Amino acid sequence: MNNIFEQNYQVSKSDRESIIGNKSLLIWFTGLSGSGKSTIANLVELELHKLNIITYTLDGDNIRHGISKDLTFSENDRNENIRRIAEVSKLFVDAGVVTFAAFVSPYLKDRENIKDIVGAQNFVEVYVNTSIEECERRDVKGLYKKARAGEIKNMTGIDAPYEPPIHPDIEIVTEKMTIEKSVKQIVKYIKNKITLKNE
Numbered sequence: 609m610n611n612i613f614e615q616n617y618q619v620s621k622s623d624r625e626s627i628i629g630n631k632s633l634l635i636w637f638t639g640l641s642g643s644g645k646s647t648i649a650n651l652v653e654l655e656l657h658k659l660n661i662i663t664y665t666l667d668g669d670n671i672r673h674g675i676s677k678d679l680t681f682s683e684n685d686r687n688e689n690i691r692r693i694a695e696v697s698k699l700f701v702d703a704g705v706v707t708f709a710a711f712v713s714p715y716l717k718d719r720e721n722i723k724d725i726v727g728a729q730n731f732v733e734v735y736v737n738t739s740i741e742e743c744e745r746r747d748v749k750g751l752y753k754k755a756r757a758g759e760i761k762n763m764t765g766i767d768a769p770y771e772p773p774i775h776p777d778i779e780i781v782t783e784k785m786t787i788e789k790s791v792k793q794i795v796k797y798i799k800n801k802i803t804l805k806n807e
Contacts, residue, residue, distance in 0.1 A: 624704035630802040637710040639736030642743035645710040665708040690718040694725040714770040735776035
């Protein structure tokens, strides 16, 4: 590491944002598997796309097929997975892209680390609050059934913990809010955050 030096370039994040026309952020969706994180993130991204805002979504399953395909679901590997995603997200945000990340990310310390990596001013935490009972009822991937049968180990909410956010920027209680209302609330919040001051 002694021979590695950080390079600083003349084109800054704010320079890129001025061309794009809005600020960039990382919107991090956390919640149990099956809570609706990816569904909501996808719909929010679609609404911003309609407004000609440049976006990109990083999804847990997709990342596990590529950048983190060497990792297991142990606590240490989960920590490393989230660290990698945070670093990738930092690059996207620096490039001026409004970035979405939909990950269970069950540990408070990991989510605090994400905020430290990308910068608190660039980080929005969305807690998709869905009960374990509802997630099991949906069980769109069949993961809970396998976990209950002992076929999957370290399943968050079953034999591994989930630590809910203490002060999320946005909390979506999916059993009390429609998807449409949830998306509208998040889009409104993001639009206010990414508007350039001179607009």
